[in-house]
Amino acid sequence: MKFMDRIKTGTIVISLSGEIQSVNDRARVMFGDPVAEEAGMGIGELLPGFDIQKMEEENILFQTGSHRDGHVIPLYIKIHSFMLHDELYYMLELWERKGEKNEIEKHLKELADLKFALDESAIVAITDRRGIISYVNDKFCQVSKYSAQELLGSDHRLINSGCHSKEFMRNLWKTILKGNVWRGELKNKAKDGTYYWVDTTIVPFLDENGKPYQFLAIRYEITEHKQVVEELKNSIQELVDLKFALDESSIVAITDARGKITYVNDLFCKISQYSREELIGKNHRIINSNYHSHEFFKQLWQTISSGKVWKGEIRNRAKDGTYYWVDTTIVPFLDENGKPYQYLAIRFEITDKKRVEKELQHMMTRLLDVQEEERKRLSRNLHDGVGQNLYGHLITINRMRSKVEHPLLDQMQEEVSELIEEVRDISWELRPSVLDDLGLVPAIRSFLTRFAENYQIAVSFDCSLSGSRLGFEKETTIYRVIQESLTNVRKYACVDEASVSIRGWEDGLRVVISDEGCGFGADHQKSGVGLFSMEERARSVGGKLKVRSAAGQGTTVVLELPMVPGTPI
Known part of the structure; x- marks a missing residue:
């Protein structure tokens, strides 16, 4: 509030024509008591030369008044207009200029304080009407x-x-030359470029005359703000581009913490054949195929509700x-508490x-x-064909040796015996007949006995x-996994002991082959052909194969096979 506002006013x-309508007590005292409110008395009698048409509302004007006794009264006048009964009236506020020096000093002090505050917070410059700089503060x-010295006498060029167009600058100058305030953001270049x-x-x-004679420019630096805004714009544009790319290539859905769908993209609607209206507000049970178990979805929800990302393959309907x-x-x-409030699901169709x-x-x-059938056929042919023929030759040689003694007969007898043993081993490796004739357990026991005898591994x-x-x-899969696992033990484990167990497990069967040997790292595990063969065999009967191994910590192979409920195991 300025100092004049703190003084009691008259x-x-x-009226619009200048006729006095009312005068308050303070004004009566100013002009000499009493001041008659006579009909037709004009304001000019109290304020000689006063012209209401030249006054602007809220502006303060210096004016002299005429006291009743004839002396001049120095006054400040402020005017306000109002309507009454559809007529326009003016109210004049008047202050006497008593103690003017002290009041001016106070006012100047206020102005100095305002200038200090402005200089501390803003970049300030004053130019003449041609744009020549006549004042800059330190912040500028x-x-x-x-x-x-470099700025004074120059203009803002x-x-x-050079970042703003000529039209932009022309607009600025048009505005201020008309006497209007201009506001906007400008990009300037400092001396260092x-x-x-x-x-x-x-x-x-x-x-x-209402014409500009100088301009005051007040600026606040917003470089960091503009950089942040620009970065935000770029980030938003990147997000828009990413969303576009994602929507074009992926099936996207967003759900709330309870699993209720809040957003789906066009690709989701297209592949599910549901409209957006049919999906929003529902949960994903609407597309549940009932292919996956309750345990499958329980594990999924446990993962994401704990704040972790879940990845997997799902069959939908x-x-x-x-x-x-x-x-x-x-x-x-x-x-902010680390709790999920919504979930983003990104899917790629993999039906094909x-x-x-x-x-x-x-x-x-x-x-x-086919491989097992071929192994079985070859095994039988070797055993029943080549093996039997060799055995017949061995009998003939033995008969000849009983009648004739000759070193060549002894050599032939020895070589044929070795060939018979080799054919028997090859036949066994291809497919032991005991597996087909007697079953899995006898075949495994027979294999383990031969394995221990040949390789001294118990x-x-x-x-x-x-x-x-x-x-x-299933019997072939179990036998081959045990055979391949023990072959790996023989080649790589460097042990003289191993173990094999076969146990019932919930609705299935679990086979475990383990050793406490050298073990191997993940790279070797991924590259093994034998492991690939075992995994394919497990998958062929709906089973799973897991291998746990680490260098120096041995190896454990676990085969899990599903069994039809009620199957005796």
Whole structure:
């Protein structure tokens, strides 16, 4: 509040024509008591030369008044207009200029304080109406990196960055030359060539004719703000581009913490055959194919509700009842407490891939069956054909030796015996007849006995299987996994002991082959052909194979096979 506002004022109300309508007590005292409110008395009698048309509302004017006794009264006058009964009236506020020096000093002190505050917080410059700089504060020099001497007498082209168009600058000048305030953001160039942004207000100072005679520019540096805004714009644009790319290539859905769908993209609607309206507000049970177990989804929710990303393959059902597979990644969005408040699911359709995998799996199973049949045929041919012929030759040689003694007969007898043993070993490796004739357990026991004799590795065997047969494919898979695992033990483990166990496990069967030998790292584990063969055999009968090994910590191979409920094991 200025000092004049703190002084009790006199008030006079006049009409549009200048006739006095009312005068308050303070005004009566100013002009000499009493001041008659006579009809037709004009304001000019109290304020000689006063012209209401030249007054602007809220502006303060210096005016002299005429006291009743004839002396002159120095006054400040402020005018306000108002409507009453559809007539325009003016109220004049009047202050006597008593003690003017002290009041002016106070006012100047206020102005000095305001200037100090402005200089501390803002970049300030004053130019004449041609734009020539006549004043700059320290902050202007600090930001522009020009000295006051370099700036004074120049115009603002000295710091022009060239980033704004001619139309932009023309608009600015049109505004302020009309006496209007201009506000906007400007990019300027400092003396060292660096750029800086300023939030600018340019205020024209007007002469008695309403024409600008100088301009006050108040600026606040916003370079960091502009950089942040620019970075945000770039980030938002990147996000828009990423969303576009994601929507074009992926099936996208967002759900709340309870799993209720809040967003789906067009690709989700297209592949699920549901409209967006049918999906929003529902949960993913609407596309549940019932292919996966309750435990599968329980584990999924446990993962994401704990704030971890879940990845896997899911079979869904479209609106028309057809099935489709999706490779799915579910990402939880966490609040400030680390709790998920929504989930983003990104899916890629892999129906064709799963179909090809199924066909390959069927083909692999068929190849394994054909391989075993061929092994069985070769084994039988070797045993019943070549083996029997060699055995016949051995009998003949033995008969000849009983009648004739000759070193060649002894040599032939020895060589034929070795050949018979080799054929028997090859036949056994291809497929032991005991596996087909007597079953899995006798075949394993026979194999372990031969393995121990040939390689001096003792293998303990623990089995809970009954005498029931498990079927050609499952028995072959179990036998081959044990055979391949122990072959690896013989080649790489550097041990003289190992163990094999076969146990019932929930609705399935678990086979464990372990040793405490050298073990191996993950790279060797991934590259092994034998491991690939075991995994394919396990998959061919719907089972799973797991290998746990580390250098110096031994190896454990676990085969898990599903069994039909009620199968005696």
